[in-house]
Amino acid sequence: MTVKHVLNDQLAMGYAAGALPEAFDIVVAAHLSLSDESRALVSSYEAVGACVMEECDSVELKSDAFAATLGRIKSSDTVIEKPGPKGVLPEPIQKYLGGDLEKVKWKSLGGGVKQAIIPTNDTAQARLLFIPAGQSVPDHGHRGMELTLVLQGSFADEVDEFARGDLEIANEDLNHQPIASMDADCICIAATDAPLRFNSLLPRLLQPFFKI
Amino acid sequence: MARAQNQSCLEPDWSANILRVRDTRDETAFAELFAHFAPRIKGFLIKSGASATMAEECAQETMVTVWHKAHLFDPTRASAATWIFTIARNKKIDAFRRSARPEPEDLAWGPEPEPEASDALVLQQETQKLAKALEQLPKKQRDIVRRAYFGDLTHSELAQETGLPLGTIKSRxxxxxxxxxxxxxE
Structure with a gap:
């Protein structure tokens, strides 16, 4: 696996801390399935999280908690999940769709380009994109951050070429028009935090749950 | 229990306990893990803004998963505390979203030879060094790191540079x- 474009520290820490919107989690989890380099980076930030957790003041559980936990263990079975069949879509995406590409319900965007939205619980959006060989993605402005992971074929834009496993991290200052390479149709998954800006999104989402 | 309650990451080798749970379903080993980790998980979740009820629930659920997924634990890739942290973090998000968090595919496991004990030891030492480095960060920086893991920071507030020496642990x-x-x- 030689993936050239990998996660940055900010996103790796965000994923390790569980601070990303669901749509970004999907793209990052899919990327980690394809890049050991990024997986190692995220694991390092998870080690930091463990240190933070270990430093926390302990809060005693209820007196019957251990017995209750053993009870739960005994009333449930160890499920050994076999790795799923390898496909074009990495496992985290397949879990959302219930299968590989055959499960994707494409909608045409014109010019042979198709998309399929992956439903999530928040306003950040994840979508699969199908771009015929040699075609370009319709012009799309993103107000916040856009993550694009290549799953099949490759595309090129002003920044570089991106092939399977490569992750492009585009901020709003990047105006790009990705073009699929001539040799294969390109399939990507992209996450955007539009319509809301990311930095206002998270506190709003956490509000009802964490009572911030 | 022989182990002191209030040590930080500078810990005895909890990974041995997880392997005993995996190999022989050892309830004593599990009880030791529970006594150490469950109250810390609960404390961590309360710091993250969860109610006491939810924190208790997630802490118990985390320990149930530790038991059931012990076969996926690889001490050369994560210390026991790191592995348990990832489970607790996922439980927290699952409770928040009411759906399963997307996780990268599990790497295959099974009949391959036992991972090198020395590699696991080196990783454990690196995790301890990281804990020390975190303690020694200037207070302001340390607070930012901690708040990130409590979910108090927005994505754009997450630091590009934490000041933590992650290079060695990452290469391990x-x-x-x-x-x-x-x-x-092969």
């Missing part, structure tokens, strides 16, 4: 992944 984990891939392709 990278090596462990390389070896695993090699074993799998």
């Amino acid at each position: 984990i990278r090596l462990a992944l390389n070896r695993l891939r090699q074993t799998l392709s």
